[in-house]
Amino acid sequence: xxxxxxxxxxxxxxxxxxxxxxxxxxxxxxxxxxxxxxxxxxxxxxxxxxxxxxxxxxxxxxxxxxxxxxxxxxxxxxxxxxxxxxxxxxxxxxxxxxxxxxxxxxxxxxxxxxxxxxxxxxxxxxxxxxxxxxxxxxxxxxxxxxxxxxxxxxxxxxxxxxxxxxxxxxxxxxxxxxxxxxxxxxxxxxxxxxxxxxxxxxxxxxxxxxxxxxxxxxxxxxxxxxxxxxxxxxxxxxxxxxxxxxxxxxxxxxxxxxxxxxxxxxxxxxxxxxxxxxxxxxxxxxxxxxxxxxxx
Numbered sequence: 001x002x003x004x005x006x007x008x009x010x011x012x013x014x015x016x017x018x019x020x021x022x023x024x025x026x027x028x029x030x031x032x033x034x035x036x037x038x039x040x041x042x043x044x045x046x047x048x049x050x051x052x053x054x055x056x057x058x059x060x061x062x063x064x065x066x067x068x069x070x071x072x073x074x075x076x077x078x079x080x081x082x083x084x085x086x087x088x089x090x091x092x093x094x095x096x097x098x099x100x101x102x103x104x105x106x107x108x109x110x111x112x113x114x115x116x117x118x119x120x121x122x123x124x125x126x127x128x129x130x131x132x133x134x135x136x137x138x139x140x141x142x143x144x145x146x147x148x149x150x151x152x153x154x155x156x157x158x159x160x161x162x163x164x165x166x167x168x169x170x171x172x173x174x175x176x177x178x179x180x181x182x183x184x185x186x187x188x189x190x191x192x193x194x195x196x197x198x199x200x201x202x203x204x205x206x207x208x209x210x211x212x213x214x215x216x217x218x219x220x221x222x223x224x225x226x227x228x229x230x231x232x233x234x235x236x237x238x239x240x241x242x243x244x245x246x247x248x249x250x251x252x253x254x255x256x257x258x259x260x261x262x263x264x265x266x267x268x269x270x271x272x273x274x275x276x277x278x279x280x281x282x283x284x285x286x287x288x289x290x291x292x293x294x295x296x
Contacts, residue, residue: 003173006176007179007180008246009101009168010101010176011139011141012101013169013170014099014102014104014164014169014170015100015170015171015176015180016097016157016160016164017097017098017176018096018098019096020094020097020153021081022079022080022096023079023080023082024076024077024093025077025079025085025087025089025091026088027087027088028073029074030042032086033067033087036077037054037055037067037077038053038199038209039051039067039209041069044067046071047124048068049066049069049136050123051066051207052066052207053065053204053207054085055198059198059199059214061193061197061202062193063083063189064079064080064187064189065079065080066078066134066136080189093149094150095147095150095152095153095156096145096146096147097145097148097156098138098144098145098146098177099144099145099160099169100141100142100143100144101141101143101169102141102142102293103167104141105142106295107164108163111128111160112128114296117295121135122135122291122292123135123136130148131146132147132148133146134146136291137291138184138186139181140180140282140288140291141290142290143291146160179243182241182245182252183247183282184284185254185283186282187202187220187254191240191241192220192241194240197218197256200214201216201218202220217259218256218257219256219259219262220240220254220255221255221256221257221279221281222254222255222278222279222280222281222282223242223254223255223268223270223276223277223278224251224252224279225242225270228274228275230273230275230276231275234267234268235258235260235266235269236270237256237261237269238257238270238271239253241253241254242254247283248284252283253276255276261278264278264279265277
């Protein structure tokens with residue numbers, strides 16, 4: 001199956017992705033974790049998940065992450081790569097399988113029951129035997145991340161594939177994951193999060209409990225790019241991620257531009273001389289209704 005077919009399988013039915021490369025740190029309380037990341041955790045209840053940012057001393061974003069509150073005292077921090085986070089490093093102890101797409105709730109119901117799936121809210125998690133299931137994802141669709149001890153990864157994958165056969169579930173590659181998240185306007189470490197951009201420049205200032213003052217030297221925007229050469233007098237756009245979008249049929253990108261050139265419809269020039277037009281984010285599901293949609 002091609003990456004385009006995998007992309008459409010996720011948009012139309014369900015896709016299964018292996019995210020076991022994620023780094024995991026456990027904290028025996030919130031004090032150290034409060035200093036490490038940007039969210040206010042006292043309002044986070046056991047069973048809830050928060051998207052957050054880890055900042056460098058200069059205010060630039062080091063990486064994004066999710067915090068899972070296991071109980072009153074224990075927290076898990078997931079990041080896209082190992083970082084100097086402190087806490088107990090539990091990376092590699094669990095396999096992480098991402099189940100994404102409009103039929104993902106129906107697939108999951110075959111494993112944990114319809115009632116459990118119906119009750120699981122967006123950015124919450126539950127447990128079923130040795131599996132921890134969080135409702136979240138990167139695709140812009142209804143989705144879940146399933147954590148299981150590493151030794152149980154193969155068995156869980158087979159259970160999911162068997163449960164999803166009638167629902168159109170397909171195993172998918174990173175290439176498909178990347179095009180899905182670009183369409184959905186989600187940032188990625190080592191791409192949009194380049195170690196220099198601050199939360200305001202990334203459009204993520206709302207995830208900082210005490211924003212302070214962040215400079216706006218450049219702005220992350222969506223772009224539609226073209227094969228045509230751009231006039232020499234157009235403002236520059238620095239592309240961080242680009243793909244041929246299966247859903248829109250266009251070539252789209254995430255890019256940094258001068259704040260004065262960030263309005264939708266503004267024409268720009270990318271590094272290789274092609275013309276581009278600033279577009280509103282996200283490219284897909286502008287109101288982000290699909291991730292919150294009824295799972296069954």
